Amino acid sequence: MPSLSTHKKSLFTLVLISAFMLTVAFCYYPKWTKSGTEATISWDVSGYYMYLPAVFIYHDLRECSFHDEILREYGPTPDFQQAFRHHSGHYVMKYPCGQALQFLPLFAMAHLYAISSDHYAADGFSRPYQLSVALTSLIFMLIGMWYLRLILIVYFSDTVTSWTLVGIALGSNYFDYSVITGSMTHNHLFAWYAILIYLTIQFYKSPNILRALLIGTVIGIASLTRPTETISCLIPLCWGMALSKKGVLDRLAFAKSHWTQLLSAVIICLLIGCIQLVYWKYATGDWIVYSYEEQGFSWLKPHLWDGLFSYRSGWLVYSPLMALSVIGLYVVLRAKAAYTTAVLLFSGLFIYIAFAWDIWWYGGALGQRAMVQAYPVLAFPFAACVERLHRGRWGYYLSLLLFIGGIYINLWFTHQAHLGGMLKAGHMTKAYFWKTLGRYQQDPQAIKLLDTTDEFTGERQQVELIYELDFDDTQRIIAQDGTTSEEGVLRLDADTQYSPKWKVGLSPSNQSWIRASVDASQKDQEGDIWRMTQFIISFLKDGEEQKTRMIRLQRLMHGPDLTTVFFDTEIPDDGADQLIIYFWNSNSTKSIALDNLRIEAFHD
Numbered sequence: 318m319p320s321l322s323t324h325k326k327s328l329f330t331l332v333l334i335s336a337f338m339l340t341v342a343f344c345y346y347p348k349w350t351k352s353g354t355e356a357t358i359s360w361d362v363s364g365y366y367m368y369l370p371a372v373f374i375y376h377d378l379r380e381c382s383f384h385d386e387i388l389r390e391y392g393p394t395p396d397f398q399q400a401f402r403h404h405s406g407h408y409v410m411k412y413p414c415g416q417a418l419q420f421l422p423l424f425a426m427a428h429l430y431a432i433s434s435d436h437y438a439a440d441g442f443s444r445p446y447q448l449s450v451a452l453t454s455l456i457f458m459l460i461g462m463w464y465l466r467l468i469l470i471v472y473f474s475d476t477v478t479s480w481t482l483v484g485i486a487l488g489s490n491y492f493d494y495s496v497i498t499g500s501m502t503h504n505h506l507f508a509w510y511a512i513l514i515y516l517t518i519q520f521y522k523s524p525n526i527l528r529a530l531l532i533g534t535v536i537g538i539a540s541l542t543r544p545t546e547t548i549s550c551l552i553p554l555c556w557g558m559a560l561s562k563k564g565v566l567d568r569l570a571f572a573k574s575h576w577t578q579l580l581s582a583v584i585i586c587l588l589i590g591c592i593q594l595v596y597w598k599y600a601t602g603d604w605i606v607y608s609y610e611e612q613g614f615s616w617l618k619p620h621l622w623d624g625l626f627s628y629r630s631g632w633l634v635y636s637p638l639m640a641l642s643v644i645g646l647y648v649v650l651r652a653k654a655a656y657t658t659a660v661l662l663f664s665g666l667f668i669y670i671a672f673a674w675d676i677w678w679y680g681g682a683l684g685q686r687a688m689v690q691a692y693p694v695l696a697f698p699f700a701a702c703v704e705r706l707h708r709g710r711w712g713y714y715l716s717l718l719l720f721i722g723g724i725y726i727n728l729w730f731t732h733q734a735h736l737g738g739m740l741k742a743g744h745m746t747k748a749y750f751w752k753t754l755g756r757y758q759q760d761p762q763a764i765k766l767l768d769t770t771d772e773f774t775g776e777r778q779q780v781e782l783i784y785e786l787d788f789d790d791t792q793r794i795i796a797q798d799g800t801t802s803e804e805g806v807l808r809l810d811a812d813t814q815y816s817p818k819w820k821v822g823l824s825p826s827n828q829s830w831i832r833a834s835v836d837a838s839q840k841d842q843e844g845d846i847w848r849m850t851q852f853i854i855s856f857l858k859d860g861e862e863q864k865t866r867m868i869r870l871q872r873l874m875h876g877p878d879l880t881t882v883f884f885d886t887e888i889p890d891d892g893a894d895q896l897i898i899y900f901w902n903s904n905s906t907k908s909i910a911l912d913n914l915r916i917e918a919f920h921d
Contacts, residue, residue: 635684
């Protein structure tokens with residue numbers, strides 16, 4: 318491996334990148350200062366972390382009786398999602414414990430500080446604990462970037478290594494998942510993968526028992542963090558192996574001559590993995606527990622196209638510069654380098670597994686967060702592609718243009734995922750994507766495109782009011798389906814989920830659009846996207862449904878004040894003779910008041 322005095326350009330690049338990333342973490346969006354579901358310990362992170370307060374503070378790993386108080390005080394999730402009630406009667410943590418073990422050292426320091434402090438509660442979720450988790454993840458970020466440089470300069474020039482560091486760190490969603498939301502597993506696993514590759518390179522240079530044990534330890538920790546990372550074993554098994562029959566036979570001969578070292582790696586890996594088994598046995602009496610309940614894999618129908626290219630959360634849509642890694646896989650295949658077999662086999666299997674997961678968009682993610690931990694491996698085809706482009710002057714200029722554009726758009730996505738607010742992670746649509754891309758001032762009506770594909774942007778012509786209802790006639794509303802109206806408004810709540818369905822006739826005309834509007838107010842506004850009130854309009858022709866569109870009202874409501882919400886829907890090309898309009902409270906328990914329903918037809 319090169320010394321610190323060599324490859325100064327990549328070392329200087331690494332220092333600059335690290336300084337920039339730390340500045341963003343501390344100054345732009347210090348997540349540990351946020352509250353609720355924006356805090357460091359929230360959503361999935363709170364699930365991975367929950368072992369620590371359960372064991373060391375509350376001594377309640379099987380009942381988690383403290384969870385109601387924590388959710389009420391800190392609100393890391395809307396409800397208790399970190400564990401589930403097992404048939405044994407005890408709670409079982411949903412997530413494996415590997416991440417919690419990595420948080421443990423700074424958690425211990427935070428707990429000691431909180432105990433002696435008069436300002437912070439020693440409850441596992443106050444500010445010292447939030448900061449300890451964030452700092453742990455920033456340390457892993459620095460370690461990951463350090464080892465990424467070390468493994469790249471073995472096979473690539475100082476210049477290409479520098480470009481690759483910049484591309485991965487600033488031009489991909491690794492930036493967000495290391496700097497801001499780095500307490501997710503992906504940032505930590507990125508570091509472990511980089512360390513694993515480093516150890517593998519060292520092992521094949523000079524095999525010994527210590528390096529074998531370290532390799533087994535890293536694979537064990539990665540697998541204990543996310544069980545699917547057991548495929549990381551492909552890296553040491555296939556590194557340096559030729560992609561041929563002879564290559565396989567040579568590797569088998571190597572394994573035979575070094576069997577004690579390989580066995581030691583397997584044993585230490587299994588011992589680390591047993592930590593999770595011991596926990597399951599303690600919590601439930603069973604050695605094996607599937608903790609993801611109804612979630613699973615569709616092995617025969619992986620969501621490859623959606624995972625790569627969908628507007629909802631496609632990897633290459635939200636990290637377009639990483640297309641260089643995909644192209645670079647072909648370059649790697651042709652190059653037949655020492656890393657070729659390991660990179661190709663691992664990358665193919667990793668992508669298949671990541672997108673075979675039924676929740677292939679992985680919740681509210683900026684692009685495909687599941688791909689982030691694989692970036693140390695994908696850095697090799699990325700660097701190989703950059704190296705090939707730099708062989709010619711025009712290729713160099715093309716790569717420069719790609720990097721500028723890729724980094725800019727990645728930083729824009731990152732900003733919009735947090736302070737900008739225009740990136741709606743996990744809910745993006747094609748129409749909304751192109752309506753907002755690159756902008757900093759959003760059209761307030763653009764948010765409708767997350768629910769409907771229809772948008773009218775011109776000047777309305779020949780506007781005709783075809784239906785109006787002000788809800789003052791209580792008996793009229795009750796007569797339709799029992800829904801009650803009071804105070805001159807229609808109220809939907811936990812008990813009244815649906816409004817009546819109003820049928821409006823459409824006569825043949827030159828009108829081509831429908832605008833539906835309603836006045837809405839909600840004192841305690843619904844924030845759960847899946848429980849927002851839906852405003853639905855359907856087009857029928859001869860009794861057959863031709864088209865249905867809807868919007869979620871709370872997307873366009875701001876606070877308790879009465880808001881007029883409207884949306885436009887194009888009449889189907891084949892025409893329609895009837896509209897059906899209604900509202901659904903989408904299983905929300907919160908009350909919403911509706912008034913002044915209006916339906917207008919117009920021409921574009």
